[in-house]
Amino acid sequence: MGDVQALLQSVFGFPGFRGVQGQVIDRVMAGRHTLAVMPTGAGKSLCYQLPAVARDGLCVVISPLIALMHDQLRSALAVGIRAATLTSADDNRRETIDRLRAGALDLLYVAPERAATPQFRELIAEARINLFAIDEAHCVSEWGHDFRPDYRLLRPLLDSFPHVPRLALTATADAHTRADILVQLGLPEDGMIIAGFDRPNIRYAISPRDGAARQIADLVRQTPGAGIVYAPSRAGTEKLAAQLAATGRPVRVYHAGLSPELRQANQAAFVASEDMVMVATIAFGMGIDKPDVRFVAHAALPRSIEAYYQETGRAGRDGAPAAAHLFWGAEDFVRARQRLDEVEPDRRASEQARLAALSGLVETGDCRRMVLLRHFGEQPAGPCGNCDNCLTPPARVDATELARKLLSAVFRTGQTYGAGYVEEILLGRSTARSQMNGHDSLSVFGIVDAADAPLIRPLTRALMLREALVTTEHGGLMLGAQARPILKGEQPVEIALPPRRTRKRGGAAVPAADDPLFEALRACRRALAAEAGVPPYVIFHDATLRDMAAARPDSLWAMGQITGVGARKLDAYGPAFLRAIAEHLSA
CATH class of the missing domain: 3.40.50.300 (P-loop containing nucleotide triphosphate hydrolases)
Incomplete structure (x- = not known):
């Protein structure tokens, strides 16, 4: 095993772990099976990429989509990891297999369909496997929202290598799904690390x-x-x-x-x-x-x-x-x-x-x-x-009496008409249609005054959400299962009214790019990305560029201290960004 902390800095350019990354990697390095539930953006890929570099042998990453694998491959290659994909879209499969057999790979990305085949099992038996990483692990569970049956076929592969640690990773798994993942992938109940689901940004x-x-x-x-x-x-x-x-x-x-x-x-x-x-x-x-x-x-x-x-x-x-x-x-x-x-x-x-x-x-x-x-x-x-409710709290309105009037109007008009027609009856707006139907003479005609008129539509939506109102096959409204307790006065109805929103510019939560040096660094990144044929973020993330703009490094050593700048990227891109900074400061 290599020095994990030293590799974190030298390969990935990070001075320390974020969140539960350290806990997960400690378990992997100790050879223990793990399920890591970490929010998107928490750095799940590092949890297998770093052990893949630190441990002798090959890490097999099982991922559901070719596009995702290729995207992760670009990022791995950019920091100097010996990585490859083995997919139907690759024209270098023979070369990848030769590299695998020669021990010249740290990471191999495959889809579950390929991983579950006997042929793949025989192929990787020729290599020294140090880790199985199952990405998007919620796909293994029928409880999950992205169920993929091929994930259910992975257990024989995993069991064929009983001494190889298994790392299942997902950002989205409720309690049912988490329990199912443990069973389907043969993971211990005490092997689960949950980082939390909050994305505060x-x-x-x-x-x-x-x-x-x-x-x-x-x-x-x-x-x-x-x-x-x-x-x-x-x-x-x-x-x-x-x-x-x-x-x-x-x-x-x-x-x-x-x-x-x-x-x-x-x-x-x-x-x-x-x-x-x-x-x-x-x-x-x-x-x-x-x-x-x-x-x-x-x-x-x-x-x-x-x-x-x-x-x-x-x-x-x-x-x-x-x-x-x-x-x-x-x-x-x-x-x-x-x-x-x-x-x-x-x-x-x-x-x-x-x-x-x-x-x-x-x-x-x-x-x-x-x-x-x-x-x-x-x-x-x-x-x-x-969130919107915290930043601009909505008004709360007791709409119980209005709800009873609305439900009564739906019932007395025959439970066949749409929301707009029922609203006209409640507000006492006589039309040729209401006159023809005889609804102008109903007791509910005109029982809602102008002050409550703006509440009718949001209340209708709220009653539909609560299944007090449902729609007919032709789009009309009829009473639902939850209407009776409201009509009988047994169930209060309170609704939240979102404030009126005015059209505005520049009011988003996202900061505008207003730093000229940051923009100069983005331009440098775009040019390097175009030359290398990769997306700009593969060169450096915006956060790294913002740190560069703030620190204004004047040497490769100083640039190497910025988060996200590992040794490989420092050698490949450092001089270009130093020039961009120097040119901006001298302009």
């Missing part, structure tokens, strides 16, 4: 959808840097991308309906860009290890809190401020409940619980982060101060 916001294209365009204008916008359908991504192009930002789309070549080209352009907006379905994301994504927006409801956490977690992986904004409509929950009917009976209860948890996150007037963390079993000390 992400500012969470959730708003009712009211012209999603305009709302998201405002977010794009206010937030510099690269961003991801998730839309619920292929057609939706195309339409929204065309609308967002009017902001002047470069925009690309990604969904399963595009040709593989176009998907790959769009993904590569996004990874290399510092300000592109990618509008995508959920097919995009797991294979992206881009640290400088400054915002993630959802144009519709995600599938679950787990999916929301993972998708928003693609923002701010470099630790700098980032924004996550969800725009939702009551119809999203209607569709989600309809999908529950298609779920296998033995999974329906758990999926209903996931939907209820998501409903609670959307509806709450309290700290969003506290709701999110409690879902994953944490007990936060208090409000975060960095």
